Amino acid sequence: MRYMMLIYSQENEEATAEEMGVVAATHKAVMDEARDRGVFRAADPLEASSTATTVRIQDGRMLITDGPFAETNEQLAGYYILDCQDLDEALAWAAKIPTACAGAPGCIEVRPLREFRRREPVNA
Amino acid sequence: MHDLHATVEAVFRAESGRIIAGLIRVSRSFDLAEEAMQDAFAAAIVSWDAGGVPDNPAAWITAAARRKLIDYARREQTRRNHEDQLLYEFLCRSSAIDEEMSRPFADDRLSLIFTCCHPAINMEAQVALTLRTLGGLTTSEIARAFLLPEPTLAQRLVRAQRKIQQARIPYQVPDAGSLPERLSAVQSVLYLIFNEGYSASSGDSLVRRELCAEAIRLARTLAELMPENPESMALLALMLLHDSRRDTRSSADGQLVTLEEQDRSLWHQDQIAEGIRLVERALGRRNAGPYQLQAAIAAVHAEARTAGETDWKQIAALYNLLKASQPSAIVSLNHAVAIAMSESLERGLALIDDLGSSGELDSYHLYHAARADLLRRMGRTREALESYSRGLALTSNAVELRYLRRRISELGNQGDPLNVSKQ
Numbered sequence: 001m002r003y004m005m006l007i008y009s010q011e012n013e014e015a016t017a018e019e020m021g022v023v024a025a026t027h028k029a030v031m032d033e034a035r036d037r038g039v040f041r042a043a044d045p046l047e048a049s050s051t052a053t054t055v056r057i058q059d060g061r062m063l064i065t066d067g068p069f070a071e072t073n074e075q076l077a078g079y080y081i082l083d084c085q086d087l088d089e090a091l092a093w094a095a096k097i098p099t100a101c102a103g104a105p106g107c108i109e110v111r112p113l114r115e116f117r118r119r120e121p122v123n124a
Numbered sequence: 125m126h127d128l129h130a131t132v133e134a135v136f137r138a139e140s141g142r143i144i145a146g147l148i149r150v151s152r153s154f155d156l157a158e159e160a161m162q163d164a165f166a167a168a169i170v171s172w173d174a175g176g177v178p179d180n181p182a183a184w185i186t187a188a189a190r191r192k193l194i195d196y197a198r199r200e201q202t203r204r205n206h207e208d209q210l211l212y213e214f215l216c217r218s219s220a221i222d223e224e225m226s227r228p229f230a231d232d233r234l235s236l237i238f239t240c241c242h243p244a245i246n247m248e249a250q251v252a253l254t255l256r257t258l259g260g261l262t263t264s265e266i267a268r269a270f271l272l273p274e275p276t277l278a279q280r281l282v283r284a285q286r287k288i289q290q291a292r293i294p295y296q297v298p299d300a301g302s303l304p305e306r307l308s309a310v311q312s313v314l315y316l317i318f319n320e321g322y323s324a325s326s327g328d329s330l331v332r333r334e335l336c337a338e339a340i341r342l343a344r345t346l347a348e349l350m351p352e353n354p355e356s357m358a359l360l361a362l363m364l365l366h367d368s369r370r371d372t373r374s375s376a377d378g379q380l381v382t383l384e385e386q387d388r389s390l391w392h393q394d395q396i397a398e399g400i401r402l403v404e405r406a407l408g409r410r411n412a413g414p415y416q417l418q419a420a421i422a423a424v425h426a427e428a429r430t431a432g433e434t435d436w437k438q439i440a441a442l443y444n445l446l447k448a449s450q451p452s453a454i455v456s457l458n459h460a461v462a463i464a465m466s467e468s469l470e471r472g473l474a475l476i477d478d479l480g481s482s483g484e485l486d487s488y489h490l491y492h493a494a495r496a497d498l499l500r501r502m503g504r505t506r507e508a509l510e511s512y513s514r515g516l517a518l519t520s521n522a523v524e525l526r527y528l529r530r531r532i533s534e535l536g537n538q539g540d541p542l543n544v545s546k547q
Contacts (some may be wrong), residue, residue, distance in 0.1 A: 066246035086294040
């Protein structure tokens with residue numbers, strides 16, 4: 001059985017570089033351990049919720065709103081990770097994904113995964 | 125030096141949108157593009173003061189800003205830690221900046237308009253970003269125009285720019301499939317900017333006039349960049365025709381002056397002529413959209429030398445079309461008024477009462493004001509007073525309050541027993 005672990009964090013806290021370093025190192029340790037035991041499938045950090053866009057289909061039209069999913073009568077039901085050129089391509093995909101798992105239509109929150117920084121020196 | 129500042133200011137007004145659009149295309153960064161352009165303008169003041177204004181000031185600024193971008197790239201290259209992936213990518217391409225920047229991209233500003241008015245950015249931020257980036261207004265000017273604290277507006281801009289970069293909102297004209305919807309979003313933003321300036325509700329009148337002028341400039345740019353789109357042309361026409369009446373819409377003491385009462389000799393004829401020319405061109409195509417219809421209505425008003433000469437029959441027909449394509453309470457009210465003026469007051473009032481029968485418009489002050497106006501024209505003073513008073517109770521807009529009070533006072537002075545004016 002595969003399980004999805006969803007991380008919920010506060011965004012308004014100002015963490016120091018040192019504290020963030022501890023969190024990053026702990027993530028790495030957990031992932032390394034999971035990889036060693038053969039249970040690791042995937043893990044990614046997300047960009048802040050302020051980068052989110054929510055897509056809803058209403059009367060066949062795509063409604064786009066700035067910001068994260070903010071309803072309480074809809075629950076997380078699944079996910080896709082798609083490698084898109086830009087937000088427009090991602091939104092077009094989001095509009096195709098069915099959300100009416102149990103009858104009533106829901107919505108899709110589109111949030112970029114944080115890309116890991118490249119650290120190698122630059123050669124101009 | 126005063127002349128020089130005026131020259132630099134004029135170049136900034138006319139060219140900053142085009143220059144920054146090119147810089148954003150190359151750097152993929154609003155921040156760096158803005159910094160480069162500001163540095164280039166600062167350098168221009170020093171350099172032009174010493175050596176005179178060059179023949180092509182915009183080209184000079186563009187070249188200077190391009191050199192600034194290359195400087196930033198070099199500066200950033202010396203840093204070991206690349207905190208920002210996009211900046212990193214930009215650095216890798218820095219040697220190509222010169223070549224890239226000199227390629228003519230006629231549609232840089234067009235791409236930028238679509239980025240600034242992207243539906244994944246909330247409407248308030250779209251407006252601020254468009255004014256800041258394409259209009260070249262400062263953060264404090266925009267904050268003043270929208271009666272917001274400057275830090276609130278600055279925060280809104282920062283958040284929108286960050287979202288554009290992090291969520292990778294594209295910098296391009298949308299494909300044919302989504303173009304109509306996206307273009308209509310752009311037009312809404314420009315019209316909202318115009319209306320914010322045009323609505324006489326509050327704020328510094330100079331700043332508001334500036335907003336109208338800015339909206340017209342942006343609409344002109346859009347119409348030039350998309351010459352095949354009749355709605356963009358009509359939007360520009362609509363703004364010009366409304367703006368032509370700017371000097372007559374309120375009296376010296378801040379009272380609202382209705383279209384009927386305005387001194388038409390003070391309307392700006394150059395704007396009217398251009399507006400009408402544009403409307404005629406835009407209407408040459410079939411399936412007139414909402415801006416074409418609204419501009420056509422404004423043109424009919426503008427063509428009448430006196431209020432009495434207004435072709436209300438044509439206006440009623442145009443509102444009828446508008447009702448079909450963009451139904452709203454205000455359009456239906458205006459249609460009823462046009463019927464009242466072209467056919468009979470009774471028929472107009474019957475239409476208004478029909479609209480009101482559902483009770484939905486009961487809390488809408490313009491419904492009562494429109495109804496009151498017809499009753500006043502019919503000489504049904506007591507009912508008119510009642511309707512004006514109901515409208516009065518439903519609005520908090522200072523200009524509208526003064527207008528409704530004036531009407532009540534005028535009717536009251538006719539010797540009506542209610543005499544509401546003394547309240």
